[in-house]
Amino acid sequence: MSGYRLRNGDVGPVQQSPVTCGSACLTVARMLVNPAFARWITTGEGPRGDAPAGATEAERFAAYEAVVMRRTNRVVGAGGRLNLPWPRALGTPPWGARKELEYGAARQGTTYEVSPLRQRGRQGLRDAHARLVEVVADGAPALLYLGSGVLPRHVTLVLPGDGDRLLDVYDPATGEVTMLDEERFAGRDLRIAGWDVPWIAVQPDGAERVQAFGFSTAMSSASRTSGVSASA
Numbered sequence: 001m002s003g004y005r006l007r008n009g010d011v012g013p014v015q016q017s018p019v020t021c022g023s024a025c026l027t028v029a030r031m032l033v034n035p036a037f038a039r040w041i042t043t044g045e046g047p048r049g050d051a052p053a054g055a056t057e058a059e060r061f062a063a064y065e066a067v068v069m070r071r072t073n074r075v076v077g078a079g080g081r082l083n084l085p086w087p088r089a090l091g092t093p094p095w096g097a098r099k100e101l102e103y104g105a106a107r108q109g110t111t112y113e114v115s116p117l118r119q120r121g122r123q124g125l126r127d128a129h130a131r132l133v134e135v136v137a138d139g140a141p142a143l144l145y146l147g148s149g150v151l152p153r154h155v156t157l158v159l160p161g162d163g164d165r166l167l168d169v170y171d172p173a174t175g176e177v178t179m180l181d182e183e184r185f186a187g188r189d190l191r192i193a194g195w196d197v198p199w200i201a202v203q204p205d206g207a208e209r210v211q212a213f214g215f216s217t218a219m220s221s222a223s224r225t226s227g228v229s230a231s232a
Contacts, residue, residue, distance in 0.1 A: 004031045004038035006159060006177050008168050013041070015172040016062035021193075022092025022155035023068040024172035025143055027061060029105040029157060033139045072096030079103030092155060097143050097202050106204075107139030113205040117198040118152075125186040125198060132158055132180075133166045135204040142203035144169065144180075146190055152199035156192060 006012050006028070015024035031038035040046045041060050054060035071078050072092050077099040098112045106112070117128055136142050137160055147153035157170040158180060167180040173193040184190050188197045 003035050004042070006032065006168070006170055007162060008165055008177055008179055010177045011175045012170055012177065013057070013061045013172070014175045016058065016065055019089060019091045020065045020069060021172045022072065022097055022143065023065040024061075025155050025157040025170065026068050026072070026092070026097060026100045026105050027064050028170060028172070029101065029141050030064075032141070032159075033105065033107055068092075068100060072100050077103075078105075094143070094145065094200050094202050097155075101141075101143070101202065106141065107137075110140045111205050111207050112202055115201040115203055117201060122186045125188070126182065128198070128201065129167070129180070129182045129185045132201065132203060135206050136160050136167060137204070140204045142201055144198060145200040145202075146192060146195045146198050148195065149188075149197055154193050154195050158201070158203075 012028055013024065015021050027041075031041055036046055041064065042057055044054070044057075044060065052063045052066075054063050069088055069092065073088050073096055077096050079099055079102065081099050081103070094114045098114060101112050102110065115128065115131075117125065120128060132142055136158055141160075142158040144156045144158050145152040145154070146156065154173065156172070159168040159170060159177070160166075161168045161179060165179050166182075168177050169180040169192065170177050171192050178192075185198060190196045190198065
């Protein structure tokens with residue numbers, strides 16, 4: 001889908017401010033699905049009208065982080081959709097991130113849901129991890145909010161793994177990509193950027209919008225296989 005890929009052991013861009021972990025994840029998600037955008041970030045080729053110029057990769061990444069944060073936190077979000085505004089000092093809200101993913105930062109037609117995780121027990125978290133394995137794919141990543149037992153404090157990007165490694169996770173604090181281990185996930189022992197507890201997943205919902213005769217419909221992965229579609 002894109003010439004830009006991140007897998008376990010790779011190092012990607014690093015967030016450029018203390019509050020842009022979510023914006024960094026969403027910028028990387030866009031790089032993974034949009035080759036021209038990734039080329040602009042990494043090489044500067046193909047100047048973009050929606051971000052300030054930057055002389056280096058880090059400057060261009062920082063510039064687009066700021067663009068993303070404005071969209072996710074203002075009244076009108078990605079896709080021109082109404083959005084509950086949120087203070088930038090508190091980072092990226094899940095509802096703003098969902099719109100950003102649905103309108104440009106994921107494969108076209110992928111729809112997302114916000115899934116609370118904090119109150120789930122060990123088996124509930126195992127089920128949540130299994131659901132991520134089921135719905136996360138190339139071009140359809142998820143955001144994982146994690147933190148302490150009291151508050152969510154950080155955002156990461158969940159990616160499909162290779163082979164027996166079912167899921168990878170990109171940490172914008174370091175740029176590192178590691179395995180999203182099921183046991184650590186279920187045991188609230190993630191050890192990512194100093195945080196352990198899964199709080200929220202903004203994940204594909206298993207349905208995709210398709211345009212037909214001006215209508216927007218939803219089609220589940222199962223119905224795509226069987227040829228039966230469901231109305232949005």
